[in-house]
Amino acid sequence: MGSKRQFRIWRGDETGGDLKDYTVEVNEGEVVLDVIHRLQATEAPDLACRWNCKAGKCGSCSMEINGKPRLGCMTRMSTFEESETVTVTPLRTFPVIRDLVTDVSFNYEKARETPAFAPPADVAPGDYRMEQVDVERSQEFRKCIECFLCQNVCHVIRDHDENKPAFSGPRYFIRAAELDMHPLDARTDRREYAQSDMGLGFCNITKCCTEVCPEHIKITDNGIIPMKERVVDRRYDPLVWLGNKIFRRGQVPQTSATSGHSSGAVTSGGTHGGAHAHGGGPHVGGVHSHAGGSHDSAAERQAQQGVNWHREVPHPTAPAVDASGKLPLTELTFNKAAAPSPFGDDVTFPLPPEHLNFAHPQQDEPKH
Amino acid sequence: MTTTSARTPRPQPRGGRARAAIAAKTLRTDRWWFAPLITVVGLSAWVIYATVRVFMHKWYWVEQYHYLTPFYSPCVTDRCVEGSSHFGQFLPGWWIIPDAALTLPFLLLFRLTCYYYRKAYYRSFWLSPPACAVPDGHQSYSGETRFPLLGQNLHRYFFYAAAIISLINTWDAILAFHSPEGFGFGLGNIILLVNVVMLWAYTISCHSCRHIIGGRLKHFSKHPMRYKAWTGVSWLNVRHMQLAWITLGTLALTDFYVMAVAAGWINDLRFIN
Numbered sequence: 001m002g003s004k005r006q007f008r009i010w011r012g013d014e015t016g017g018d019l020k021d022y023t024v025e026v027n028e029g030e031v032v033l034d035v036i037h038r039l040q041a042t043e044a045p046d047l048a049c050r051w052n053c054k055a056g057k058c059g060s061c062s063m064e065i066n067g068k069p070r071l072g073c074m075t076r077m078s079t080f081e082e083s084e085t086v087t088v089t090p091l092r093t094f095p096v097i098r099d100l101v102t103d104v105s106f107n108y109e110k111a112r113e114t115p116a117f118a119p120p121a122d123v124a125p126g127d128y129r130m131e132q133v134d135v136e137r138s139q140e141f142r143k144c145i146e147c148f149l150c151q152n153v154c155h156v157i158r159d160h161d162e163n164k165p166a167f168s169g170p171r172y173f174i175r176a177a178e179l180d181m182h183p184l185d186a187r188t189d190r191r192e193y194a195q196s197d198m199g200l201g202f203c204n205i206t207k208c209c210t211e212v213c214p215e216h217i218k219i220t221d222n223g224i225i226p227m228k229e230r231v232v233d234r235r236y237d238p239l240v241w242l243g244n245k246i247f248r249r250g251q252v253p254q255t256s257a258t259s260g261h262s263s264g265a266v267t268s269g270g271t272h273g274g275a276h277a278h279g280g281g282p283h284v285g286g287v288h289s290h291a292g293g294s295h296d297s298a299a300e301r302q303a304q305q306g307v308n309w310h311r312e313v314p315h316p317t318a319p320a321v322d323a324s325g326k327l328p329l330t331e332l333t334f335n336k337a338a339a340p341s342p343f344g345d346d347v348t349f350p351l352p353p354e355h356l357n358f359a360h361p362q363q364d365e366p367k368h
Numbered sequence: 369m370t371t372t373s374a375r376t377p378r379p380q381p382r383g384g385r386a387r388a389a390i391a392a393k394t395l396r397t398d399r400w401w402f403a404p405l406i407t408v409v410g411l412s413a414w415v416i417y418a419t420v421r422v423f424m425h426k427w428y429w430v431e432q433y434h435y436l437t438p439f440y441s442p443c444v445t446d447r448c449v450e451g452s453s454h455f456g457q458f459l460p461g462w463w464i465i466p467d468a469a470l471t472l473p474f475l476l477l478f479r480l481t482c483y484y485y486r487k488a489y490y491r492s493f494w495l496s497p498p499a500c501a502v503p504d505g506h507q508s509y510s511g512e513t514r515f516p517l518l519g520q521n522l523h524r525y526f527f528y529a530a531a532i533i534s535l536i537n538t539w540d541a542i543l544a545f546h547s548p549e550g551f552g553f554g555l556g557n558i559i560l561l562v563n564v565v566m567l568w569a570y571t572i573s574c575h576s577c578r579h580i581i582g583g584r585l586k587h588f589s590k591h592p593m594r595y596k597a598w599t600g601v602s603w604l605n606v607r608h609m610q611l612a613w614i615t616l617g618t619l620a621l622t623d624f625y626v627m628a629v630a631a632g633w634i635n636d637l638r639f640i641n
Contacts, residue, residue, distance in 0.1 A: 014386040067395030067501055087395045092501075095385030103385055131589035155497040156511060159504035183587055201518070202511035205486050208500035221575070221605065225483055228521070229579035236521040 006085040033072035048099035059147030134183040141178040150209035167199035170209035174223035191230040400499035404492035434546040437626040478526035547641035555637035570611040573604035
């Protein structure tokens, strides 16, 4: 049996707005997003609200309900008193577009700045093998649905907008932690990068990100604090420093705000040479990176000089085919784990420039 | 109760779109202020009690049963009662010098830099922020990027010190199985033991300990023993907040019990001798 409930919903856009009162019917088992939809269907058809799955898995319907960052689809109306007025507002940390819809592109900028997974140079795709016990920690962070509630509640940017250029936020700290803990990630400078480029030091461990996470990821205890401790390993631990000096181990160069991309196995063979996402463009707030790439000056020079058309092009091996001359249908019948590559097993991507077998149509024409 | 005091919307940086113009500082309707309030009351009460006791310079040692309060262990000033000094009496007995000057500063710094206590006092004392989605009490914020808060990264060293001090406290608890007839066992022993067990639990559950034990590894599969230890420390680590408060309680209770017996306010309940 439904009942009438009082709602206050923020209506407006970037030029201003206000809380508007509504009286809406609420039925048993409904969530706040249902009420928003009922409002759209009745007295407020122009009420803007972003939503998608209604199952707490897409992270679209992030909003603030009675001042708390929540998912609209996961906030049951039964958690409120019948006499209680429910106040719904857009996320405060991000610019508003209209009503409950905000512009969360800040998060996508930070996502692009975060270095991507860097596979080991000596293991071909398809041959990656990991122990379950090694990936469990990373898998917790893979539950993230990118609702950005943690980014919204973090007071570092919520209350201090000026920190946005230098601070990536909890969602990207767990991304950094995920990759730093990943058993096959080849980058060795993630903790340095997190500290110097992502603003890990801004976090003061007040755990609001963990409190609001709808996936119950232990963002602080399992992601941010371990990353802070890893930074301590590299930067602040005199015992580690002494051990490194004596045993000459862990000779990873200390990175500054912009020199943190020079190391890591991903640079081997210049396979990523020339793959620079920024292309020499301006860096925002001293923060820059590109996904998984690296600066290798030799490879960079080679890339700038272009392809040597007179080189000897190695012939790739043919794809592994069975007796009938076709690719095996399943890996069960194949003599290797994982699916065979249709390009031949000696070909890895991206192709290094010296292995390109493309020839320009006019390459062999006589010059006049 | 909704807080609805108005504020001027902040100017928007970088020439981007403006945030929603919501006048209320927070729209939370729950008792968000309760947790920081109770933290202020609890921590303040404990600090006041501990300060008074540390500078009282008496009633810390029960000669008959060898009970020594953790606030005076090890006693290292020249005013210390004989028997309470395991490591000599090499500091002058000035009033301002705590009798356990060798250990108390490290214990204080261990708790001050503890990841749980940081959350507690940043929220409750420094209001940065007082609660989630409640505005920070400061105009600017640089977090732990500058001195002196950069020093929070030294937590690991205070953990090492705290582990050594826990050994000393354990030794105190073992020596306390004493009576004028030789071996003895009373209620004071139980209190000292419980305190030591809780102190170990709090120390081991520390986030730095969790990292050192195994958290720093990338491949647990190559270090099965450390992985097992890490799993155990992680189990305790989840309870770090509870242990932080429990040990404040057991420390104060142990000290008060020893003080009460030493002052003659109560007699120790003896089970053996």
